[in-house]
Amino acid sequence: MIHTMRWFGPKDPVSLMDIRQAGCTGVVTALHQIPVGEIWSVEAIKERIRLVEADNDKYIPLKWLVVESLPVHEDIKKGLPAREQLIENYKISLRNLAQCGIKTVCYNFMPVLDWSRTNLNYEMPDGGKALRFVWEDFAIFDLYILKRPEAAKDYTPEVQIKAAHKLKGMSANEIATLTNTVLLGLPGSEEAFDLNTFQELLDNYKKIGDKELRANLYYFIQQIAPVAQEVGINLCIHPDDPPKPLLGLPRVVSTEDDLKQLMAACDIINNGITFCTGSLGVRPDNDLAGMITQFGDRIHFLHLRTTKREDNPLNFHEAAHLDGDVDMYEVIKAVVAETRKRKAEGRPDWNIPMRPDHGHQILDDLNKKTYPGYSAIGRLKGLAELRGLEMAIEKSETLV
Structure with missing residues (x-):
């Protein structure tokens, strides 16, 4: 190679x-x-x-x-x-x-x-940091931050309950970090999607x-x-x-x-x-x-x-x-x-x-x-x- x-x-x-x-x-x-x-x-x-x-x-x-x-x-x-x-x-x-x-x-x-990832700084057992994707965290963004219409049909009732419970324990900073991580733009770009207009982009599909x-x-x-x-x-x-x-x-x-x-x-x-x-x-x-x-x-x-x-x-x-x-x-x-x-x-x-x-x-x-x-x-x-x-x-x- x-x-x-x-x-x-x-x-x-x-x-x-x-x-x-x-x-x-x-x-x-x-x-x-x-x-x-x-x-x-x-x-x-x-x-x-x-x-x-x-x-x-x-x-x-x-x-x-x-x-x-x-x-x-x-x-x-x-x-x-x-x-x-x-x-x-x-x-x-x-x-x-x-x-x-x-x-x-x-x-x-x-x-x-x-x-797409939900965590850009996941700590590994050796102290290094890795990228991670957690379906429950993605559900938090989709269901309760973005509030996408009809999002609920993409998640089991169990995932929805866990996501809602986890959201209650998250700080404002943790919510902002999750939002910014999901909305990250193309690799190499310093620009991210804007939450206020993101739903419009999805609606186009x-x-x-x-x-x-x-x-x-x-x-x-x-x-x-x-x-x-x-x-x-x-x-x-x-x-x-x-x-x-x-x-x-x-x-x-x-x-x-x-x-x-x-x-x-x-x-x-x-x-x-x-x-x-x-x-x-x-x-x-x-x-x-x-x-x-x-x-x-x-x-x-x-x-x-x-x-x-x-x-x-x-x-x-x-x-x-x-x-x-x-x-x-x-x-x-x-x-x-x-x-x-x-x-x-x-x-x-x-x-x-x-x-x-x-x-x-x-x-x-x-x-x-x-x-x-x-x-x-x-x-x-x-x-x-x-x-x-x-x-x-x-x-x-x-x-x-």
């Missing part, structure tokens, strides 16, 4: 030198400053490349290998007439990225919210259920994947995180069957997957190693992390990279088998970019402000563990 890390640009407290010293040769980044739906110009792309490669003549070279993400506008997800121009803008951005030599583009199709969202996703990929094929870009969709409907919104990239339907909707290799073991691994019905074998030729980017389901299986937290519910040995073994297969077939993209996704906030980073899940030392630790496991598997004579 090609070892990479995500970098949120010049304002990221984790520097490019940090990423280089962690052992990476690839950078995963995006032009967060450009509003969603607008064209990424060649000039803006080249400026980001110049930043990434600024010290390449003096140190181990870094290269911008993966765009994460080229975001999909909400009007495309909702299937509104405005999507036609927005899709054209997306195509132009893809052409501009290809012109600048960038060949892998990650995106997601989650309505309104991106990834009143007539969009599972069937409609799937149709809109398939329409989108059928329009852009041929352009990606033409210019040599691999598109890779990120799974839903968590992989289940939230706030009455459908989510359609959560299971093996979801991926199978999407791959069939546009059956070309450029319509691919960002295989996120953390997102997909939350669901016990997802066989991760088996899915890598099944979809191997469509996997263009890897997010390697693991989550741990708790006593209530709807609750989970980010575990250390080699712990949790993801069998990372079997996952990497399946990836190594796929890369060997690709190499034997002569595929130029045989070596798949990987990044250690998320990481615990530990050591000196406990005293620093970083993007949730993206502190330097926790990801360095995860990368070191993953690289060691990969090397051991690579040096094995067989993969049986």
Whole structure:
């Protein structure tokens, strides 16, 4: 695998030198400053490349290998007439990225919210801090803070009672923290959704259920994947995180069957997957190693992390990279088998970019402000563990 890390640009407290010293040769980044739906110009792309490669003549070279993400506008997800121009803008951005030599583009199709958590500072037994999702806490936000109409039908009576009881014992500061955590914007953004207008965003999806969202996703990929094929870009969709409907919104990239339907909707290799073991691994019905074998030729980017389901299986937290519910040995073994297969077939993209996704906030980073899940030392630790496991598997004579 090609070892990479995500970098949120010049304002990221984790520097490019940090990423280089962690052992990476690839950078995963995006032009967060450009509003969603607008064209990424060649000039803006080249400026980001110049930043990434600024010290390449003096140190181990870094290269911008993966765009994460080229975001999909909400009007495309909702299937509104405005999507036609927005899709054209997306195509132009893809052409501009290809012109600048960038060949892998990650995106997601989650309505309104991106990834969702209820705690950004969950204390682990070793004193480190992790990201956590608690269904009961999410119910508190949905039922009693947002007060979404018809929210009650999404929660069992037991969960509603527990949520109401827990809310009574929460301080104003705890309520505000939960609210701000749920309303957190896109990774890398310093902006969050506003509670006063958030319900309006949800209301825009009143007539969009599972069937409609799937149709809109398939329409989108059928329009852009041929352009990606033409210019040599691999598109890779990120799974839903968590992989289940939230706030009455459908989510359609959560299971093996979801991926199978999407791959069939546009059956070309450029319509691919960002295989996120953390997102997909939350669901016990997802066989991760088996899915890598099944979809191997469509996997263009890897997010390697693991989550741990708790006593209530709807609750989970980010575990250390080699712990949790993801069998990372079997996952990497399946990836190594796929890369060997690709190499034997002569595929130029045989070596798949990987990044250690998320990481615990530990050591000196406990005293620093970083993007949730993206502190330097926790990801360095995860990368070191993953690289060691990969090397051991690579040096094995067989993969049986």
